[in-house]
Amino acid sequence: MLSIILKEYRQRARGIATLGLVxxxxxxxxxxxxxxxxxxxxxxxxxxxxxxxxxxxxxxxxFIAQMIMSLLLALxxxxxxxxxxxxxxxxxxxxxTLFKSFEIVLGxxxxxxxxxxxxxxxxxxxxxxxxxFGGLTTLQFLQLAVVVVGxxxxxxxxxxxxxxxxxxxxxxxxxxxxxxxxxxALTLICGGIMKASLSGQPPALPLYWLGxxxxxxxxxxxxxxxxxxxxxxxxxxxxVVMPFLMKNSLxxxxxxxxxxxxxxxxxxxxxxxxxxxxxxxxxxxx
Numbered sequence: 434m435l436s437i438i439l440k441e442y443r444q445r446a447r448g449i450a451t452l453g454l455v456x457x458x459x460x461x462x463x464x465x466x467x468x469x470x471x472x473x474x475x476x477x478x479x480x481x482x483x484x485x486x487x488x489x490x491x492x493x494x495x496f497i498a499q500m501i502m503s504l505l506l507a508l509x510x511x512x513x514x515x516x517x518x519x520x521x522x523x524x525x526x527x528x529x530t531l532f533k534s535f536e537i538v539l540g541x542x543x544x545x546x547x548x549x550x551x552x553x554x555x556x557x558x559x560x561x562x563x564x565x566f567g568g569l570t571t572l573q574f575l576q577l578a579v580v581v582v583g584x585x586x587x588x589x590x591x592x593x594x595x596x597x598x599x600x601x602x603x604x605x606x607x608x609x610x611x612x613x614x615x616x617x618a619l620t621l622i623c624g625g626i627m628k629a630s631l632s633g634q635p636p637a638l639p640l641y642w643l644g645x646x647x648x649x650x651x652x653x654x655x656x657x658x659x660x661x662x663x664x665x666x667x668x669x670x671x672x673v674v675m676p677f678l679m680k681n682s683l684x685x686x687x688x689x690x691x692x693x694x695x696x697x698x699x700x701x702x703x704x705x706x707x708x709x710x711x712x713x714x715x716x717x718x719x
Contacts, residue, residue, distance in 0.1 A: 437532065437540025438547070441514075451548075458502060458552050462559045465498045466491050470562075488566030489660065495563070496577055496656055499556050500584065503549065507585050508609040510545040511592030516605040534707040538593065542700060546589045553581055576659045576685045583689030584652045588613070590699035597703055597710055620647035624654050628664075648684060649691040658684045 469491050476482035518524040527537065563569045592609050599605035627644025630636045636644065648654045657664050662682040 434532070434536040434540040434543075437537065438544045441541070441544030454506075455552060455555055458506075459555050459559070461502065462495055462498055462556050466495050466559050466562055469494045485567040488563040488569055491566065492560065492563040492569045492573075492577075493656075493660060495556070495559050496581075499553070500581065500652060500656075503553065503581060503585055504588055504613060506552065507546075507549055507588040508592045508613055509606065510549065511542070511589045512596045512599075512605040512609040513602045514541045514545050514593060515596040516599050516602040520601050535704045538597075538700060538704050538707055542589060542593050545593075546585065549585050549589065550582075553578075553585070573659050577656065579689045580652045580655045580659070580685050583692035586696040587650075587692040587699070590696040590703070594699055594703045594706075597707060616650070620651035621653070623647040624651055628654070649688050650695075652688065655685040655688045658682055 470487065473482055473487045473490060477484065477487055515524070518527055532540070560569075560574060564574075591612065592605075595608045595612070596605045599608060623640065623643040624647030626640060627636060627647065630644075659682075
């Protein structure tokens with residue numbers, strides 16, 4: 434497994450595309466922060482806004498931009514990792530090696546996910562700008578980092594599974610982005626309904642569980658709680674039906690743990706399914 438990880442890292446390090454990707458990623462995040470600061474500069478100069486408000490705005494927009502790019506890159510890199518082997522007609526050669534199925538799957542997963550974490554680290558200087566203005570604590574920064582890690586692990590595992598069951602990169606990418614759009618839309622709708630019900634009575638049982646699932650799966654809700662801990666409290670004073678999520682503002686850690694568990698389950702499914710795709714590029718022995 435280690436040799437697969439080293440091979441993938443060396444291949445990325447030798448390509449000019451890797452340097453271009455890191456530079457583009459950093460420039461986009463820096464550009465987003467710059468335009469937010471430019472938009473708030475007049476208010477800051479006239480003292481209509483405080484520096485802490487500007488710092489918070491910088492952090493929120495940078496997090497949203499980073500989350501979107503991390504989602505896209507996690508799917509793109511992992512959805513192409515095995516499908517690219519099929520396109521290059523090297524999938525059969527990979528399967529002729531002495532590597533076991535779990536070694537190939539985990540090697541591909543850790544190499545692509547490790548590269549994504551490298552990109553996340555490059556965004557830290559952008560987040561550091563928020564600290565110069567205030568409005569963001571070190572604890573909030575660490576909580577956001579945990580949310581990004583959990584989301585990256587889950588989306589990476591999903592992309593790897595879709596890469597395995599697809600015949601080429603184009604099909605893998607199409608399936609991955611379609612699934613991401615559907616999942617994002619459903620969790621936003623169900624989570625939004627759940628959040629709206631917090632000012633009244635808890636929703637019906639099916640919608641309640643869909644809302645719980647959405648809170649755990651969609652990192653936007655965790656970010657909302659991090660920036661405003663009181664956003665997920667029952668206003669009616671009724672029974673708290675989600676104490677493990679809402680108590681002590683720990684939605685962010687529950688969400689990250691849940692997404693990590695989902696990622697582990699997806700990787701397990703990928704390892705179990707992989708032997709059926711070792712026979713040929715067209716797929717399966719069954």
